[in-house]
Amino acid sequence: xxxxxxxxxxxxxxxxxxxxxxxxxxxxxxxxxxxxxxxxxxxxxxxxxxxxxxxxxxxxxxxxxxxxxxxxxxxxxxxxxxxxxxxxxxxxxxxxxxxxxxxxxxxxxxxxxxxxxxxxxxxxxxxxxxxxxxxxxxxxxxxxxxxxxxxxxxxxxxxxxxxxxxxxxxxxxxxxxxxxxxxxxxxxxxxxxxxxxxxxxxxxxxxxxxxxxxxxxxxxxxxxxxxxxxxxxxxxxxxxxxxxxxxxxxxxxxxxxxxxxxxxxxxxxxxxxxxxxxxxxxxxxxxxxxxxxxxxxxxxxxxxxxxxxxxxxxxxxxxxxxxxxxxxxxxxxxxxxxxxxxxxxxxxxxxxxxxxxx
Amino acid sequence: xxxxxxxxxxxxxxxxxxxxxxxxxxxxxxxxxxxxxxxxxxxxxxxxxxxxxxxxxxxxxxxxxxxxxxxxxxxxxxxxxxxxxxxxxxxxxxxxxxxxxxxxxxxxxxxxxxxxxxxxxxxxxxxxxxxxxxxxxxxxxxxxxxxxxxxxxxxxxxxxxxxxxxxxxxxxxxxxxxxxxxxxxxxxxxxxxxxxxxxxxxxxxxxxxxxxxxxxxxxxxxxxxxxxxxxxxxxxxxxxxxxxxxxxxxxxxx
Ligand SMILES: Nc1ncnc2c1ncn2[C@@H]1O[C@H](COP(=O)(O)OP(=O)(O)OP(=O)(O)O)[C@@H](O)[C@H]1O
Ligand SMILES: [Mg+2]
Numbered sequence: 319x320x321x322x323x324x325x326x327x328x329x330x331x332x333x334x335x336x337x338x339x340x341x342x343x344x345x346x347x348x349x350x351x352x353x354x355x356x357x358x359x360x361x362x363x364x365x366x367x368x369x370x371x372x373x374x375x376x377x378x379x380x381x382x383x384x385x386x387x388x389x390x391x392x393x394x395x396x397x398x399x400x401x402x403x404x405x406x407x408x409x410x411x412x413x414x415x416x417x418x419x420x421x422x423x424x425x426x427x428x429x430x431x432x433x434x435x436x437x438x439x440x441x442x443x444x445x446x447x448x449x450x451x452x453x454x455x456x457x458x459x460x461x462x463x464x465x466x467x468x469x470x471x472x473x474x475x476x477x478x479x480x481x482x483x484x485x486x487x488x489x490x491x492x493x494x495x496x497x498x499x500x501x502x503x504x505x506x507x508x509x510x511x512x513x514x515x516x517x518x519x520x521x522x523x524x525x526x527x528x529x530x531x532x533x534x535x536x537x538x539x540x541x542x543x544x545x546x547x548x549x550x551x552x553x554x555x556x557x558x559x560x561x562x563x564x565x566x567x568x569x570x571x572x573x574x575x576x577x578x579x580x581x582x583x584x585x586x587x588x589x590x591x592x593x594x595x596x597x598x599x600x601x602x603x604x605x606x607x608x609x610x611x612x613x614x615x616x617x618x619x620x621x622x623x624x625x626x627x628x629x630x631x632x633x634x635x636x637x638x639x640x641x642x643x644x645x646x647x648x649x650x651x652x653x654x655x656x657x658x659x660x661x662x663x664x665x666x667x668x669x670x671x672x673x674x675x676x
Numbered sequence: 677x678x679x680x681x682x683x684x685x686x687x688x689x690x691x692x693x694x695x696x697x698x699x700x701x702x703x704x705x706x707x708x709x710x711x712x713x714x715x716x717x718x719x720x721x722x723x724x725x726x727x728x729x730x731x732x733x734x735x736x737x738x739x740x741x742x743x744x745x746x747x748x749x750x751x752x753x754x755x756x757x758x759x760x761x762x763x764x765x766x767x768x769x770x771x772x773x774x775x776x777x778x779x780x781x782x783x784x785x786x787x788x789x790x791x792x793x794x795x796x797x798x799x800x801x802x803x804x805x806x807x808x809x810x811x812x813x814x815x816x817x818x819x820x821x822x823x824x825x826x827x828x829x830x831x832x833x834x835x836x837x838x839x840x841x842x843x844x845x846x847x848x849x850x851x852x853x854x855x856x857x858x859x860x861x862x863x864x865x866x867x868x869x870x871x872x873x874x875x876x877x878x879x880x881x882x883x884x885x886x887x888x889x890x891x892x893x894x895x896x897x898x899x900x901x902x903x904x905x906x907x908x909x910x911x912x913x914x915x916x917x918x919x920x921x922x923x924x925x926x927x928x929x930x
Contacts, residue, residue: 327801327802327805327806330772330805331798331802331805503791503792504791506790506793506797507790507791509801510785510789510790510797511776511779511780511784511785511790512785512786512787512790512791513790514773514776514777515777515785517766517768517769517773517777518766518780521765521766521767521768521769522764522765522766522767524728524760524764525764525765526777527728527749528728528748528749528751528752528758529777529778529780529840529844530750530752530780530844531777531780532749533749539787542787543791585768
C-alpha cells in the first residue's frame with residue numbers, strides 16, 4: 319500500500335490533494351484553453367461536442383453513479399433542454415436568461431420524475447424512465463406548432479449580451495466554461511453533506527434513513543440536479559446541431575449516455591470524462607468495424623445499438639470500474655514502481671453476509 | 677436526559693405476532709440488554725423504535741416525544757442512533773465518508789450551497805471532521821480511515837458501524853448484537869468501548885446480545901423475550917434464574 323501522509327484535514331477537503339493530480343488537471347485545463355490555437359475547425363467542433371457530452375455524463379453520473387438510480391430516459395432531458403432553449407431564443411429571450419430558465423425548467427421536470435420514481439427500484443425505475451423518454455420524444459414530434467414536429471426546428475445563432483458568437487472558437491469557450499463549472503460543482507457536491515447523502519442512498523437506504531437522510535427527498539434532489547445539468551448539455555448541444563429533430567433524443571441517445579458512464583467508470587467524475595472521450599471516438603471505431611465486418615452484417619440497421627449493448631455488457635462483466643478504474647491502477651503502478659503487486663487491488667479479506675454468525 | 681418508555685408494543689406479520697404487547701422502560705444512563713432465542717422478536721423491537729416498521733398497537737416515547745409521530749429519518753434528531761444485526765454500511769464509500777454521513781443529522785445542507793461550496797463550507801467540514809476524528813480515536817480505527825468498506829475485514833466493519841452511530845452524538849444507542857461474529861479478544865474490546873461510551877459520553881445503551889458473558893459484564897438490567905412475549909425483566913442474575921427464561925432456552929443458559 320502506498321501511504322499518503324496527511325498533516326491537515328484540508329487535504330481531504332481539497333478537490334485535488336496529491337501533487338500529481340494537481341499537475342495533471344492543470345495541464346489538461348491549460349491544453350483545453352489553448353486548443354483553438356492548434357486545432358483546425360473540424361477537430362475544435364468535435365472537441366466542443368465532447369465537452370457537451372462530459373456535461374451530460376456528469377449529469378447522469380450524479381443520478382446513476384452517485385445516487386444509484388438508473389435512468390434509461392436521460393436523452394429526454396437533453397431534448398427538453400435543447401428544444402426549450404431554441405424555442406426561447408426564437409421568441410427573443412436573451413441567451414443568458416434562456417440558459418437559466420431552461421436548466422431550471424429541466425431541473426423541475428427532473429424533480430417531478432424523481433418524486434414519482436422515489437419509491438421505485440431497479441427494473442421498475444428503468445421501465446418508468448424509458449416510458450418518460452418515449453412520451454417526451456412523442457411530444458416533441460407531435461406538438462408541431464411549438465417544436466416544428468418531425469420536420470425539425472432551426473436553432474438560432476449563439477449570441478451573448480447582444481454579441482454574435484458565430485466563430486467556432488467562441489462557441490468552444492462557452493462549452494469549456496460551462497464544462498469546468500459543472501465538473502467543479504459536481505466535485506463540490508461530493509465533498510459536502512448533500513453529495514454524501516446521495517452516496518448513502520446508493521449504498522443503503524436503510525442505514526441512510528437511520529442516520530437522518532430523507533431518502534425520498536434525496537432522490538428528488540438527485541433527479542433534479544441531474545436533469546438540470548443534462549438540460550444544460552442539451553442547450554449547448556442545440557448550438558452544435560443547429561437543427562433539432564425529435565429522433566435525435568431517442569432510446570439510442572439514452573443508451574449512449576449510459577454506455578458513457580458505465581465504460582468511463584460508475585461513481586466517479588473522471589469516469590464521466592473518460593466515458594465522453596470514449597463515446598466521441600466510437601464513430602471512428604464503428605466505421606473501422608464496418609470495414610472489417612462482412613457486408614451483410616455491416617449493412618444491418620441495428621448494428622449501432624447492438625454494439626452499444628455489447629460494450630456495456632463487456633464492461634460490466636470484465637471491468638466494472640470502467641476506464642477510470644484502469645487508469646487508477648495504471649497510476650498506482652507507476653507511483654509504486656517497482657513494488658506494484660496485483661494483490662493491491664484484490665480485496666484484503668472477503669467476508670460473506672450471513673444471517674447468523676454462529 | 678430522557679427515558680425510553682415502551683408500552684404494549686405489538687406488531688403482526690401476516691397473522692404472526694412478532695412482538696406481542698411488550699412493555700419496558702429504559703432509564704437515562706442505563707445499559708439495558710434484550711435477550712431471547714432466535715426469532716424471538718428482538719430485532720423487530722429495534723426496527724419498531726427506529727420507525728422502520730409501523731406497530732399494530734402500543735406506544736413508544738422518548739422523553740416527552742411520541743416516536744410514532746416521527747418519520748424514520750427524524751428519529752436520529754431525537755438523539756436515537758443504531759447499528760444493525762447484519763452490519764449495514766455504505767459499502768462503496770470510504771470509512772471517512774461513512775462517518776461523515778453519521779454526522780448528517782448535525783450538518784446544515786443545501787443543494788445549491790453545496791454545489792457552489794460557498795464561503796463557510798470549508799470551516800463547516802473541518803469542524804465536523806474534528807468530531808469524527810474524536811470517534812476514530814475512541815474506537816481505534818485510524819488505520820482504516822481512507823479505505824473502502826468493501827475492503828475491510830469483518831471486525832473492522834463492526835467497529836466502523838458503531839463509530840458511525842456515535843458520530844450522530846446520540847443520547848440513546850441501539851446495538852443489535854454488537855459482539856456477534858467477534859472472537860473473544862474482540863468481544864473484550866467491545867465491552868471496554870461500551871463502558872467508555874456509557875461513562876465518558878453518557879450514552880444510554882440498549883443492546884440485543886446472545887453472548888451472556890458480555891451481557892453479564894455490561895448490562896444493568898436485562899429483558900428476556902420469547903415468541904414476541906416478555907418473559908422477565910430484572911438484573912442479569914434475576915433473569916438468568918427465572919424459570920420461564922430457563923424453560924425458553926431449554927438449558928442453553930445454565
Ligand atoms: N419484515 C418481516 N416480515 C415478516 N416477518 C418478519 C419480518 N421481520 C421479522 N419477522 C419475523 O418476526 C419474528 C422475529 O424476528 P426478529 O428478527 O425480531 O428476531 P430476533 O429476535 O432478532 O432473532 P435473531 O436472534 O435470530 O436475530 C421472526 O419470526 C421473523 O421471521
Ligand atoms: Mg435479530
